[in-house]
Amino acid sequence: MANQLSQLDQVFAALADPTRRAIVMRLCAGEASVGELAEPFEMALPSFMKHVHVLELSGLVQSEKSGRVRTCRLSPEALVGAEDWFQHQRAIWEARLDRFEAYVMKLKKERAAAKQSSKATEKTTNKPSKRKGTE
Amino acid sequence: MANQLSQLDQVFAALADPTRRAIVMRLCAGEASVGELAEPFEMALPSFMKHVHVLELSGLVQSEKSGRVRTCRLSPEALVGAEDWFQHQRAIWEARLDRFEAYVMKLKKERAAAKQSSKATEKTTNKPSKRKGTE
DNA sequence: TCTATAGTTAGCTTGATGGCTAACCAATTA
DNA sequence: TAATTGGTTAGCCATCAAGCTAACTATAGA
Helix, strand or coil, X not given: CHHHHHHHHHHHHHHXXXXXXXXXXXXXXXXXXXXXXXXXXXCCHHHHHHHHHHHHHHCCEEEEEECCEEEEEECCHHHHHHHHHHHHHHHHHHHXXXXXXXXXXXXXXXXXXXXXXXXXXXXXXXXXXXXXXXC | CHHHHHHHHHHHHHHCCHHHHHHHHHHHCCCEEHHHHHCCCCCCHHHHHHHXXXXXXXXXXXXXXXXXXXXXXXXXHHHHHHHHHHHHHHHHHHHHHHHHXXXXXXXXXXXXXXXXXXXXXXXXXXXXXCCCCCC
């Protein structure tokens, strides 16, 4: 669990750099050697290798050396893990919106009821409209 | 576009810190003052404020001061933007898996056809099975 | 076997990040 | 009006991140 959290740290930190995001995007399209990956960047190779290394540490990328060429591929589990984090937050957020809306509805109802009781007998219990989007 | 990219940088960098993720999670459940937010952490207040500031710069959090208390709330657009990035990558990744599978199927077909032509007339065009999962 | 290629290691510089304390407003509240 | 509360500013320090060059290893190809 704590380990998983620090994994999230590493994944987000890895993705905070545009070079590394570009590498991930490239690898989504298929595996590639370090040289192929590095080619579009102006950076010196050792600098570039650091990025690859960060991606490996984060679990986003795996690599394997065969002969003198190191081939990198995406290992999407870490990516999915991070995506899950967002979905979880969104679920909580949306549940809260729902609760908030329910609360507003309850207030409306109570106010209507108060009006009713003061005005004595008049039935206007208008149904609340359904969710109006994500805001 | 470039601006949006650097926004992604900032959002991911903001989320790379467990304190800041905790703040975001807390704010998913509803707005809170700086003091309320800081309460669970052992950190000195100025240090904590830095985290809040980073979150504000990233666009994940908005805040407003009324009297002497500053109230923070989530501004979920940035969160959604980051989530979109994942979904986009996943779409590319999955399309690639599909293409890869199609390629394998084509190979199989060609091999079968080759066998057929060498064996002359024997019809065994076995239909390929459907997707077998994500890996 | 020599040479070019692909990557790696070591070590340096610069700037950002994450923490702290101390001192300082500015609203509330007694 | 004096004291408390909630937050802010300023400035320090240690560590990490991202880049570089130079020198090195190991494989592939001529």
